[in-house]
Amino acid sequence: MHRMMKKFETGTTRGLRFAALLTICMLPLAVPAAQAQTKLGPAAPVTYDNKYEIYGGLNYMNFKAGENLPKRMNLGGAEIEGTYWLTGKWGVTAEYRGGAGTTQVFPNGNIYGIHRPLVYMNMGLAGVQYRGPKNQHAAIDYHAFGGIADGVFDAGTQGAGAGNVFTASQNATLVGLYSNHTAPIFALGGSLDLNRSKNWAIRLSPDLILERFGNETREFFAISGGVVYRFPTKKKQ
Numbered sequence: 001m002h003r004m005m006k007k008f009e010t011g012t013t014r015g016l017r018f019a020a021l022l023t024i025c026m027l028p029l030a031v032p033a034a035q036a037q038t039k040l041g042p043a044a045p046v047t048y049d050n051k052y053e054i055y056g057g058l059n060y061m062n063f064k065a066g067e068n069l070p071k072r073m074n075l076g077g078a079e080i081e082g083t084y085w086l087t088g089k090w091g092v093t094a095e096y097r098g099g100a101g102t103t104q105v106f107p108n109g110n111i112y113g114i115h116r117p118l119v120y121m122n123m124g125l126a127g128v129q130y131r132g133p134k135n136q137h138a139a140i141d142y143h144a145f146g147g148i149a150d151g152v153f154d155a156g157t158q159g160a161g162a163g164n165v166f167t168a169s170q171n172a173t174l175v176g177l178y179s180n181h182t183a184p185i186f187a188l189g190g191s192l193d194l195n196r197s198k199n200w201a202i203r204l205s206p207d208l209i210l211e212r213f214g215n216e217t218r219e220f221f222a223i224s225g226g227v228v229y230r231f232p233t234k235k236k237q
Helices: 002-035 168-174
Strands: 052-063 073-085 090-102 118-134 138-152 181-195 200-211 218-230
Touching: 052 090, 052 200, 073 118, 090 138, 118 181, 181 218
Parallel strands: none
Antiparallel strands: 052 073, 052 218, 073 090, 090 118, 118 138, 138 181, 181 200, 200 218
16 A cells, blocks of 8 residues: 555656646747737737836645645636746846645544644745746746745644643644644746736746655645736836
8 A cells, every 4th residue: 555655656746747847838820820820910019127016916836735745736826927028038036925725634633623724834935037928929937946935834733632731733733734833945947928918928937846845855746826017117217
């Protein structure tokens, strides 16, 4: 049984890594496709000469809330990001990601009255972006971010079980969850911006997530979608 679980976990990890990399590699195909959409009418002039832009959207990430838990969980939340473009190609970015979801625990969770407890996470990241292929309709950016994730794993374990004398943090550990702590996290991926005007665009952004809440680095998949606003460049008088 242990070997089967290891094979399942390894296969799942490889599949998610392949899906993330495949999604990123396929992004450049969107630019020629956008060029072919001339029947929709010409887009407003998009010069990409802005220095600042802000992005906000909804975020999904899968995750494992304990070192030895058999199954992954889903985190859903929000993402906000600000970028300063140093040149037409390179920019520096700072962002916040927050997500929450419920997770399965060890079978002994029934003893303590713990069923699919809530887990939530706050992440602060910073890094660089590189602007790749672009035209009037779309642009592709590649990014590498790193930072700190603060995980709260005992939110659904407080007061669990009749006569339970353990603290919420001890309950979390007993059923296979991490204890509350911060850990390094990295997001490697890209984004596809579909321009609505010179200043507004719709963004889709997949990521390969690397984290180390446990004793080893683990890979997960994340994707977000939302709206980009490019602040207009002030013209010199």
